[in-house]
Amino acid sequence: MGGAGNQERSELLKGTLDMLILKTLTVQPLHGYAIAQQIHELSDNVLTVEQGSLYPALQRLQKKGWVTSRWSESPTGRRARYYTITASGRRQLGQEISSFDRVLLAIHRVMEGA
């Protein structure tokens, strides 16, 4: 990612990275670098996925069968590993969204003093 220094850390909301990645892949297969760009841009530059988080995460997702990958060529003419979400991955995404919403509502209740 270009220079710009200190965006918000997604560290605040750990455990959401897999969900974000899977979501970007529901539209079309993408390579890692493009996934990170998508998340950065869609979030208005608030979320930055570091390489050291991105590639291990993709390996994790593939290991769990939620994505598959193949080497291909990016629009820039460089080799790139394209990831495709699987049916299992879509189910997982659905569950993560439910869980996320549930916990979010719960946190909201605590923060509002119920």
Added chain:
Amino acid sequence: MGGAGNQERSELLKGTLDMLILKTLTVQPLHGYAIAQQIHELSDNVLTVEQGSLYPALQRLQKKGWVTSRWSESPTGRRARYYTITASGRRQLGQEISSFDRVLLAIHRVMEGA
């Protein structure tokens, strides 16, 4: 907490525990066990703070000067360590809430495909 097994893990939203604890202390000083009960009940039993997360978290908060503590007696007549939020802790809470909201909005944008 009584037997009941598998509530939602706050692991999904790591880094929010400090915020939740500080929030419960804005109303009145509480001891650790009561803080966990508050979070559990206010969240409609969705969030469960385990002992192994609770007490280290309280030590962390105290180390950072966001809470102070003193031994006292709980309503049940047992000794308990009561925690009070400091001015610095209230500032910290405000910042964590801002950050949380900002990241949440960003995640929402990504999940909606913007």
Added chain:
DNA sequence: CCTTATATGTAGGACTCCTACATATGATAG
């Protein structure tokens, strides 16, 4: 030719959370 953007990956460490254990007391059931 040098720098920048694109592109993938690993190594090592920090941090937070979890499970499991250890300890102690007041209340309640048998």
Added chain:
DNA sequence: CTATCATATGTAGGAGTCCTACATATAAGG
């Protein structure tokens, strides 16, 4: 009286995720 449960605090050890920093490689542009 004694066993168990709820209350109450704490530690030890480990799993998992994320970060910083490094290593590598190529295409494009100045």
